[in-house]
Amino acid sequence: MRFDTIELKDKFRVWALFALAFFPLVDYLLRQLPLIGFVGSIWDKALFLGLLVLALGRFFAGVQIEQLSFHKWLKAFIALGVAYLVMHISTFAVDFEGFRAIYWYSFYAFILPFVVDEKLAPRLVHASVLAGFVIAIHGVYQYILPVPIPPNWTDAAEHVRTRVFSVFGSPNIMGAYMNLIFATAAGMSWGAFRNKHGKLGWFFLLIALTALASLLFTNTRGAWLALFGALVVTSVLFDRRMLIAIVVVGVVAMFVPQIQSRFEQLFSTLYWTKALKDGRLYRWMTTYDVIRHNPLFGFGMGHFGGAVAARNYGTMYVDNYYAKTMAELGLIGLSMMLTLFVTIMKNLYTRFFKSIRTRQDGPLLLGMYTGLLAVLIQNAVENVFEVPAMNFLFWFFVSLIVIMTRPRKEEKAA
Secondary structure, eight states, X not given: OHHHHHHHHHHHHHHHHHHHHTHHHHHHHHHTSSSOGGXXXXXXXXXXXXXXXXXXXXXXXXXXXXXXXXXXXXXXXXXXXXXXXXXXXXXXXXXXXXXXXXXXXXXXXXXXHHHOOTTHHHHHHHHHHHHHHHHHHHHHHHHHTTOOOOGGGSOTTOOOSOOOOGGGTOHHXXXXXXXXXXXXXXXHHHHHHHTTOXXXXXXXHHHHHHHHHHHHHTTOHXXXXXXXXXXXXXXXXXXXXXXXHHXXXXXXXXXXXXXXXXXXXXXXXXXXXXXXXTSHHHHHHHHHHHHTTSTTTOSOXXXXXXXXXXXXXXXXXXXXXHHHXXXXXXXXXXXXXXXXXXXXXXXXXXXXXXXXXXXXXXXXXXXXXXXXXXXXXXXXXXXXXXXXXXXXXXXXXXXXXXXXXXXXXXXXXX
């Protein structure tokens, strides 16, 4: 019976992790179920609790997992959120909902290292990329149709064929997701070719190109610029000779009619007039006007700029996750969040960049790193982390990189 219980636990662990790797697809499909669509809102919480039990079991059994400096910052950031809950008892329900939206998926950073080993981690990355391939194909399909879109998804006086959004319902979030998938698949393709696995290399290249096409069809400037910025940064960190190629590709891309048309809109008077009236500039200036009354501490989680505030108070979306954070947690909360993200990227950099040329999985790690950086950059023009799938995938990929780069001694201990 004991062995059956162990086998059952392991099966649950593996199936739960692969379900999470397919998060966007699983979440979307479960929410479409007739009569029991509510399962879509609880499935990830149920898996979280199950994995938490397994992680605690390993913890109490004496398994020790390496703690990086970003884990300490994450604990401090979570403690800040708890303090805000205590300070806003009168609106606890809203603040707790806001707390959950900000912090829930970050707890995976503490759980995953206990339930994922270095052999399973790459398989989970592959599963995430396969899910992205399915969604990218759907995005291309939406473009071919073309799928109808609301008029407010395009700039005034602009004419576009469509903007793909697939399971996300938003082309901006679709763009952020495609950035993550494209960069990771490109790294997998490079790694496969470098390790002389030609067929796999071509397959992963197909995934990367499909994701890139779907990214193009989102018509999302923020996602395009975020990917370009992330590629520039990683090329400077990895090999500055790549920077020339990336800049050349960026310049050539500006001659693609679809891209050129979108960026030309930025130089039109009509665009800036609309942006100041009810667009991003108006939202950002409104956020500044709100936060200047309480710049240090903000107005509490779930009170301005995101989905929770929109549901409870009818406030607008800020279209800038960092501005939304500043409005809710003040300059103190924003500073801590930015420090956390910088520390994460620094920790990941120090773990594998020095040995990246000799590591068999070096290209994969570089691709994942680039995708994560693109997501963080795009948060400056979109509430990317307001979407559960994107929030989860960020912490999922961060944790998988940590696991795949464990010191040999820790791998044996785990």
